[in-house]
Amino acid sequence: MTDFQARLTPDFDLSARNSLALKARSRFGLGITDAAWLPELFASAADLSLPVRILGGGSNVVLAPAYDGITAIMALAGRNIIEQNAAGILVEAQAGETWHDFVAWTVGQGLGGIENLAGIPGTVGAAPVQNIGAYGAELADHFVSLRAYDRHTGQRRDFSRADCAFAYRDSIFKRQPDRYIVLSIRLLLPAHWTPNLNFAGLADLADSGALTPEQVMARVLALRGAKLPDWRVNPNAGSFFQNPIVPPAQAAPILAEFPSAPNFPQADGRLKLSAGWLIEKSGLKGFRLGPVGMSDRHALVVVNHGGAEQGDVAALSAHVKATVQQRFGVQLHEEPIFL
Ligand code: EPU
Numbered sequence: 001m002t003d004f005q006a007r008l009t010p011d012f013d014l015s016a017r018n019s020l021a022l023k024a025r026s027r028f029g030l031g032i033t034d035a036a037w038l039p040e041l042f043a044s045a046a047d048l049s050l051p052v053r054i055l056g057g058g059s060n061v062v063l064a065p066a067y068d069g070i071t072a073i074m075a076l077a078g079r080n081i082i083e084q085n086a087a088g089i090l091v092e093a094q095a096g097e098t099w100h101d102f103v104a105w106t107v108g109q110g111l112g113g114i115e116n117l118a119g120i121p122g123t124v125g126a127a128p129v130q131n132i133g134a135y136g137a138e139l140a141d142h143f144v145s146l147r148a149y150d151r152h153t154g155q156r157r158d159f160s161r162a163d164c165a166f167a168y169r170d171s172i173f174k175r176q177p178d179r180y181i182v183l184s185i186r187l188l189l190p191a192h193w194t195p196n197l198n199f200a201g202l203a204d205l206a207d208s209g210a211l212t213p214e215q216v217m218a219r220v221l222a223l224r225g226a227k228l229p230d231w232r233v234n235p236n237a238g239s240f241f242q243n244p245i246v247p248p249a250q251a252a253p254i255l256a257e258f259p260s261a262p263n264f265p266q267a268d269g270r271l272k273l274s275a276g277w278l279i280e281k282s283g284l285k286g287f288r289l290g291p292v293g294m295s296d297r298h299a300l301v302v303v304n305h306g307g308a309e310q311g312d313v314a315a316l317s318a319h320v321k322a323t324v325q326q327r328f329g330v331q332l333h334e335e336p337i338f339l
């Protein structure tokens with residue numbers, strides 16, 4: 001056994017490392033606290049003929065009960081102001097930082113820009129993978145660049161915003177899941193902040209006079225707390241399905257039946273519908289199947305009521321998809337990644 005292999009923890013328990021609290025173990029586990037370990041990690045894995053998967057905060061994954069490989073937990077730490085100029089404040093965070101702590105750190109210094117994204121579970125490194133978004137904002141809005149490890153070449157590579165090909169809950173990293181490992185990200189926070197109050201629940205803040213990023217963050221956290229079940233209390237992975245984006249002809253019968261159904265026109269002419277609304281109107285809010293169910297607080301959230309495994313979540317997901325397809329003719333797609 002090499003020195004590096006001695007660092008691997010055998011029969012690694014991941015039940016407390018995924019926000020759905022699914023029963024999950026890995027043949028080996030390892031915390032990555034130094035990016036320089038990555039080449040050794042992949043060399044060791046090749047030696048042992050084992051696959052490697054990378055986990056961040058475990059808040060957007062549906063883990064298998066047993067993984068016959070190495071689960072590497074991204075634990076690179078650090079956040080800094082790189083440079084301050086007329087364009088704004090360039091900040092950098094390492095992939096293992098908790099996303100919300102990073103947001104609170106910027107806001108704590110009076111820096112605005114990402115306060116609408118407060119309270120999103122998970123790590124900095126996972127944020128670009130699905131271009132996290134909430135309350136009228138998304139990561140791409142203030143994103144400048146990131147550094148990633150390319151598993152194909154064994155080299156580090158920098159990605160500009162355009163290179164990342166961000167879209168709604170999507171990026172090049174999500175489309176090529178086994179290739180890149182995000183190491184750090186850089187954001188440019190505006191020198192002259194203006195609050196983004198486009199989301200309905202934030203609009204009234206415009207009347208509060210001189211608003212601070214801190215006040216907007218407090219409202220966002222209050223909105224999240226009121227709507228979404230807390231994964232620490234009711235284990236979940238946030239939104240379980242993406243909001244479907246459909247051609248107008250597919251939305252027409254739904255809007256004819258329910259003129260007030262939430263719908264958001266996209267730049268390409270299609271309409272984004274609300275998956276939570278479709279699930280609730282299909283009669284599945286609070287629906288339970290075995291140890292899992294759709295939350296009775298927010299129909300888009302799958303909750304583990306205790307003792308669930310990946311298969312339970314897959315069965316519930318299949319039932320919800322089939323029911324919504326039958327009722328509304330709309331195909332839902334899972335948001336979390338099955339690993
Ligand atoms: N709705 C229902 N029933 C429900 C839940 C929602 O009818 O049980 C309706 C609401 O009344 C509203 C519409 O659905 O008209 C949209 O609901 P909401 O404002 O809660 O937002 P969402 O589209 O369900 C998205 C993100 C969330 C993000 C919120 C707030 C996706 C898939 N989800 O949810 O992101 O926090 O907006 O901006 O885009 C996540 O990705 O994990 C996540 C939580």
